[in-house]
Amino acid sequence: MKFLIIGGDAAGMSAASRAKRSMPEMAVTVLEMTRDVSYSACGMPYNIAVSGKAIEDLVVRQADVFRQKQGINLLTGHRVEAIHPTEKTVSGTTLQGEEFEFPYDKLLIATGGSPIVPDFPGFDLPGVMGLKSLDHGRKIKAYIDLHNVKKAVIIGMGYIGLEMCEALRNRSIEVVMVKPNLNFIPWMADELSYVVQKEVEANGVNLHMGHLVQKIEPVNDSLAVVCDDLTRDADMVIVAIGITPNSECAIAGGLETGIKKAISVDRQLKTSDENIYAAGDCADAFHVVTGEKTWIPLALRANRAGWAVADNIRGKGKPTELDGVAGTSVFKVFDLQIARTGITSKEAIKFGFDPAEVVIKTRSRAHAHPGSTTIMAHLIGDRKSGRLLGAQMVGKEGVAHRINALAVALHAQMTVEQFSQTDLAYAPPFGPVWDPLLTAANQLLKRM
Amino acid sequence: MKFLIIGGDAAGMSAASRAKRSMPEMAVTVLEMTRDVSYSACGMPYNIAVSGKAIEDLVVRQADVFRQKQGINLLTGHRVEAIHPTEKTVSGTTLQGEEFEFPYDKLLIATGGSPIVPDFPGFDLPGVMGLKSLDHGRKIKAYIDLHNVKKAVIIGMGYIGLEMCEALRNRSIEVVMVKPNLNFIPWMADELSYVVQKEVEANGVNLHMGHLVQKIEPVNDSLAVVCDDLTRDADMVIVAIGITPNSECAIAGGLETGIKKAISVDRQLKTSDENIYAAGDCADAFHVVTGEKTWIPLALRANRAGWAVADNIRGKGKPTELDGVAGTSVFKVFDLQIARTGITSKEAIKFGFDPAEVVIKTRSRAHAHPGSTTIMAHLIGDRKSGRLLGAQMVGKEGVAHRINALAVALHAQMTVEQFSQTDLAYAPPFGPVWDPLLTAANQLLKRM
Numbered sequence: 001m002k003f004l005i006i007g008g009d010a011a012g013m014s015a016a017s018r019a020k021r022s023m024p025e026m027a028v029t030v031l032e033m034t035r036d037v038s039y040s041a042c043g044m045p046y047n048i049a050v051s052g053k054a055i056e057d058l059v060v061r062q063a064d065v066f067r068q069k070q071g072i073n074l075l076t077g078h079r080v081e082a083i084h085p086t087e088k089t090v091s092g093t094t095l096q097g098e099e100f101e102f103p104y105d106k107l108l109i110a111t112g113g114s115p116i117v118p119d120f121p122g123f124d125l126p127g128v129m130g131l132k133s134l135d136h137g138r139k140i141k142a143y144i145d146l147h148n149v150k151k152a153v154i155i156g157m158g159y160i161g162l163e164m165c166e167a168l169r170n171r172s173i174e175v176v177m178v179k180p181n182l183n184f185i186p187w188m189a190d191e192l193s194y195v196v197q198k199e200v201e202a203n204g205v206n207l208h209m210g211h212l213v214q215k216i217e218p219v220n221d222s223l224a225v226v227c228d229d230l231t232r233d234a235d236m237v238i239v240a241i242g243i244t245p246n247s248e249c250a251i252a253g254g255l256e257t258g259i260k261k262a263i264s265v266d267r268q269l270k271t272s273d274e275n276i277y278a279a280g281d282c283a284d285a286f287h288v289v290t291g292e293k294t295w296i297p298l299a300l301r302a303n304r305a306g307w308a309v310a311d312n313i314r315g316k317g318k319p320t321e322l323d324g325v326a327g328t329s330v331f332k333v334f335d336l337q338i339a340r341t342g343i344t345s346k347e348a349i350k351f352g353f354d355p356a357e358v359v360i361k362t363r364s365r366a367h368a369h370p371g372s373t374t375i376m377a378h379l380i381g382d383r384k385s386g387r388l389l390g391a392q393m394v395g396k397e398g399v400a401h402r403i404n405a406l407a408v409a410l411h412a413q414m415t416v417e418q419f420s421q422t423d424l425a426y427a428p429p430f431g432p433v434w435d436p437l438l439t440a441a442n443q444l445l446k447r448m
Numbered sequence: 449m450k451f452l453i454i455g456g457d458a459a460g461m462s463a464a465s466r467a468k469r470s471m472p473e474m475a476v477t478v479l480e481m482t483r484d485v486s487y488s489a490c491g492m493p494y495n496i497a498v499s500g501k502a503i504e505d506l507v508v509r510q511a512d513v514f515r516q517k518q519g520i521n522l523l524t525g526h527r528v529e530a531i532h533p534t535e536k537t538v539s540g541t542t543l544q545g546e547e548f549e550f551p552y553d554k555l556l557i558a559t560g561g562s563p564i565v566p567d568f569p570g571f572d573l574p575g576v577m578g579l580k581s582l583d584h585g586r587k588i589k590a591y592i593d594l595h596n597v598k599k600a601v602i603i604g605m606g607y608i609g610l611e612m613c614e615a616l617r618n619r620s621i622e623v624v625m626v627k628p629n630l631n632f633i634p635w636m637a638d639e640l641s642y643v644v645q646k647e648v649e650a651n652g653v654n655l656h657m658g659h660l661v662q663k664i665e666p667v668n669d670s671l672a673v674v675c676d677d678l679t680r681d682a683d684m685v686i687v688a689i690g691i692t693p694n695s696e697c698a699i700a701g702g703l704e705t706g707i708k709k710a711i712s713v714d715r716q717l718k719t720s721d722e723n724i725y726a727a728g729d730c731a732d733a734f735h736v737v738t739g740e741k742t743w744i745p746l747a748l749r750a751n752r753a754g755w756a757v758a759d760n761i762r763g764k765g766k767p768t769e770l771d772g773v774a775g776t777s778v779f780k781v782f783d784l785q786i787a788r789t790g791i792t793s794k795e796a797i798k799f800g801f802d803p804a805e806v807v808i809k810t811r812s813r814a815h816a817h818p819g820s821t822t823i824m825a826h827l828i829g830d831r832k833s834g835r836l837l838g839a840q841m842v843g844k845e846g847v848a849h850r851i852n853a854l855a856v857a858l859h860a861q862m863t864v865e866q867f868s869q870t871d872l873a874y875a876p877p878f879g880p881v882w883d884p885l886l887t888a889a890n891q892l893l894k895r896m
Contacts, residue, residue, distance in 0.1 A: 043814055058816050300871065303882065341873070404872045404873055408857050408872075409860070412859075427778045430780070433747045435852070
């Protein structure tokens with residue numbers, strides 16, 4: 001059997017490795033358009049933060065290991081331009097300009113996503129860059145060194161923008177951030193968002209909410225980022241306004257897509273074509289809270305989906321069906337940990353729930369224990385069913401892993417009351433007797 | 449209605465406060481045998497660690513606040529010696545030697561536990577002390593100062609013994625630990641227990657497993673701890689071989705007790721007498737994994753049970769039934785976090801499960817992220833039902849709150865496969881893409 005994979009990062013290489021391990025006789029070919037495979041994309045801001053550190057440190061497994069030790073036919077510099085489901089082939093062009101065509105019995109589309117770049121003047125100038133692939137990271141690092149970047153503008157204030165602002169501040173680069181939305185972190189309760197905003201500003205970052213960038217202009221050796229009533233000059237501009245699934249070939253090949261044009265897959269990761277799977281940032285998923293389709297591009301899902309595809313192509317026993325995503329994520333910005341899982345109250349209303357919510361402020365350690373800091377939690381439940389729907393947390397410690405307890409509760413479809421009864425760990429250095437999550441659940445119960 | 453409470457710490461004062469808040473007209477009386485109420489007992493080792501810090505810092509709410517602001521009739525120095533269920537009274541003696549008797553309509557026994565002290569020679573010598581009440585902590589602190597303690601022997605290596613060993617080492621006191629069992633932490637997988645042992649030894653603590661203390665003898669101004677083939681001298685001896693529920697009065701009053709003589713209660717915290725409740729370290733609980741009775745004295749349960757009793761005495765709406773305990777706990781010893789939840793494989797066999805288990809060793813942060821340390825996890829599942837049964841973890845970071853995700857899974861009766869599908873948070877500073885819990889679950893699945 002010929003198993004062909006488009007894309008050589010998390011989902012693609014997870015699938016390739018697992019397929020080859022469980023079915024050594026299978027011909028596994030991976031077509032990767034860049035020269036990089038299997039790297040920790042999420043680690044890029046932390047690598048960029050350190051001058052002189054090779055971006056290649058983020059490569060988890062070298063291409064030659066996949067080729068020589070694992071027997072995977074891994075072809076880098078191969079850009080797929082078309083999928084032909086009837087012929088069961090894909091075609092494209094190499095970086096050297098040679099055309100290629102590969103047949104498949106089973107195809108996995110793991111093309112990931114790309115940074116959204118608005119079609120405004122100047123976004124194609126040198127020094128204006130997005131961050132998604134290792135090559136993006138490589139270019140940003142090289143640009144900082146080559147142009148001795150002292151001032152940067154980051155467009156967008158999502159988690160990549162915020163991680164990048166910390167990275168650039170670590171390199172003593174002046175950072176200005178700008179975006180059209182007036183809310184700093186719009187998916188977050190105001191009280192929590194404000195804490196994050198203060199932390200970012202305390203680290204010398206200038207935030208400008210409410211400004212849509214209209215164009216970027218070259219000014220001598222640098223750039224001017226021009227909004228309606230604000231202009232900021234910069235040596236470098238990072239565009240971090242989100243990513244979009246790389247689904248063009250899938251759409252052209254006739255595959256169904258859904259939310260944000262992500263490729264539609266079932267719980268077995270199968271697309272609308274029975275021989276084609278999709279996994280990773282290019283594919284959608286079911287949300288465990290709403291039961292509906294969602295598109296939340298995150299690394300764990302990509303790896304997990306890659307494995308599931310390999311298992312389902314192997315086809316032994318019952319098929320692997322993925323439960324879905326809770327949208328659990330965490331990021332760090334300066335000294336703060338910011339985490340979320342599930343849905344917001346706005347989303348809850350949209351999906352027909354009757355949300356109750358509470359924001360609590362408590363401490364990260366026990367009464368009288370030194371070193372305690374503030375933890376804030378926002379918990380959302382459904383008045384109709386009693387179910388827990390989502391949560392957000394902010395704090396200097398004890399946030400990143402605490403959110404997982406709530407994520408598990410969402411998978412288990414727990415009610416707020418059931419969650420409030422859970423027996424969570426307590427010791428003075430790690431939290432109050434009533435864990436912040438339980439305090440939040442207890443308070444939320446009063447509003448339901 | 450007269451609500452009488454025996455014991456003024458976590459369970460007792462939680463019940464008193466909540467009862468008075470929801471039923472201001474109720475006469476709430478608390479009889480506490482010591483002079484201290486409402487303190488963070490778990491914080492004592494951390495307080496003892498700091499010379500000159502008042503042990504009273506651990507008091508969460510002063511007695512006079514309960515009396516004057518909350519209107520609770522709080523009587524300290526009142527030792528209850530008998531419960532008379534037929535007469536609905538309790539009787540006892542004050543510290544001043546005066547006899548008393550109080551009537552009740554509803555009684556809560558929240559008498560806590562006491563350190564186990566073996567009936568061997570010398571365990572009653574001055575300088576030989578257990579640690580449970582604030583008064584114990586006060587005595588230990590005073591003894592260290594007054595006798596200029598330079599050397600200590602700790603008998604027992606449970607979490608209180610280990611927390612105390614860190615506290616004493618922080619005060620530059622030489623520490624020897626001794627116990628009869630050859631296994632350092634017997635409820636833990638050897639690989640994990642060994643990591644903790646090495647950490648304790650690296651901090652200059654001398655461990656002697658396999659030695660039963662037979663007597664303690666006074667030697668000039670100090671003490672000699674004598675085992676069969678080992679004698680160690682010490683200025684102070686801490687006895688930390690466990691605690692036992694304070695259930696004598698309950699037993700004498702005819703109430704049913706169960707495991708380890710803890711007072712038997714139902715899910716509403718009611719004892720075998722319909723007017724008497726029990727909560728906290730003196731009472732038993734249902735275990736969420738086994739469904740059977742267990743006795744795991746922990747602070748969260750005490751607080752939660754106190755609230756539940758107050759709610760059930762109020763009696764509005766449906767009664768509050770507690771789900772049970774998972775036995776989730778965490779403690780810190782030097783630079784390590786040690787956590788557990790659920791049952792061990794030994795316990796699993798005892799309760800009729802067919803346990804599969806796995807120990808994994810992974811990293812606390814993502815590939816290539818600086819500052820990463822080792823995390824070890826031991827996961828136990830049931831081959832018959834597929835259920836997750838328990839877990840233990842050890843590491844320098846990311847253990848204390850991670851265990852809660854597993855605790856929630858135990859409450860939800862999740863299978864290992866369901867848990868393996870959960871969408872946990874990922875960011876490079878906080879863990880690998882595959883969270884250690886998921887790696888453990890994936891590995892465990894192969895053995896089930």
